[in-house]
């Protein structure tokens with residue numbers, strides 16, 4: 480045993496761990512308020528179990544379980560997309576992890592536009608793609624938790640602005656409640672038995688109702704009259720404007736103490752190369768070395784992961800059209816008859832911006848960055864023919880075509896701990912395909928659980 484601190488007069492006890500010093504000798508310095516800790520001496524065991532701290536009082540000796548000891552670690556998050564930003568926010572606001580130091584390193588940050596940065600191109604709204612299948616349990620829980628957390632955020636705020644109205648909050652954060660209707664052109668697993676397959680109908684979303692036929696939109700195209708739709712539901716969804724929401728999260732994590740370094744990490748030498756590059760960068764910036772790296776690199780993770788894993792990653796191309804005007808509600812029509820299954824009709828109002836997104840497209844394996852003019856024409860005509868956003872007609876101004884690549888992964892998102900790499904613990908969080916926002920809070924909380932479980 481090694482006695483490191485002894486004080487009865489200072490206001491704080493300073494607890495140093497023998498195995499945790501960096502080159503500057505202060506890596507794991509923790510300040511313990513005296514009013515929480517009436518110990519006369521802190522004795523650290525310099526044994527293998529670095530988490531074990533024995534507290535000796537004048538009366539007795541008590542052993543604090545390792546789970547209650549908070550040793551600061553330096554967590555480097557690779558990325559600044561929705562996965563990275565929400566993970567950072569969750570770590571920085573959770574009692575079990577907020578004592579850690581968090582640094583984000585990313586080539587692209589909010590405000591940047593690149594095909595290698597998916598997050599700014601999202602639609603975006605909460606519309607779960609998770610199914611009722613057993614294998615989707617984790618996805619269901621992430622989506623459900625995110626819906627709940629977003630409701631809390633919108634209704635109670637984040638504590639940053641006093642007396643803020645819902646409308647002000649919506650504009651500040653770029654996220655808001657909107658009514659939503661979903662329709663199906665053909666029966667599928669989701670529509671069976673009057674929507675039994677929609678796992679989120681009970682206990683997850685608010686205001687769920689099965690819509691009567693009289694409320695179904697009717698297509699007006701030449702020679703194609705008739706509803707053609709087989710099922711429809713309404714519920715309250717949450718829509719967001721990606722650029723505002725990303726920027727909101729970005730500013731928030733910095734105000735909570737996160738450091739951000741805008742820089743690419745050399746990805747040509749595999750995972751080890753990423754870690755070596757991260758270490759070098761931190762050294763260059765005179766920051767402490769990293770203990771944990773969370774890989775939130777999205778689709779770009781394929782550039783440094785081992786080949787067998789890199790082959791699991793693929794782009795799912797999306798093309799949407801941004802138009803002026805606020806659609807009154809979100810609309811989605813899937814499984815349209817005579818339409819390829821990779822095309823969906825959706826209308827997503829973008830809170831606080833006076834614009835709306837029309838979509839969409841989900842083409843797996845396509846990395847074409849060019850605009851597909853024919854597809855744009857089909858998206859616009861479909862919205863017109865189904866009459867789903869009539870309020871947008873006549874709004875002055877042109878439109879903008881947006882193209883993004885969802886980070887698809889065979890087998891679904893990878894969120895797990897990998898063994899040590901170069902003496903750094905590695906946690907993966909990528910491959911979120913078309914659900915990176917709507918699962919963001921639930922997934923980040925799972926990452927937090929993984930971090931808590933690391934020694």
Ligand SMILES: Cc1cc2nc3c(=O)[nH]c(=O)nc-3n(C[C@H](O)[C@H](O)[C@H](O)COP(=O)(O)OP(=O)(O)OC[C@H]3O[C@@H](n4cnc5c(N)ncnc54)[C@H](O)[C@@H]3O)c2cc1C
Nearest residue numbers: 559560586587597598602603604744777797883915916917
């Ligand atoms: C058209 C479209 C519509 C969508 N609609 C929705 C929707 O309505 N709801 C929803 O939930 N989701 C939606 N999505 C999906 C969602 O956008 C993605 O799941 C999400 O953005 C993925 O985020 P990410 O943080 O994992 O990756 P990204 O946003 O791609 O971020 C990756 C980060 O890693 C960094 N990076 C990678 N490699 C390196 C390196 N070597 N060095 C430094 N930095 C590096 C990048 O610079 C970037 O900051 C949509 C996507 C598209 C394209």
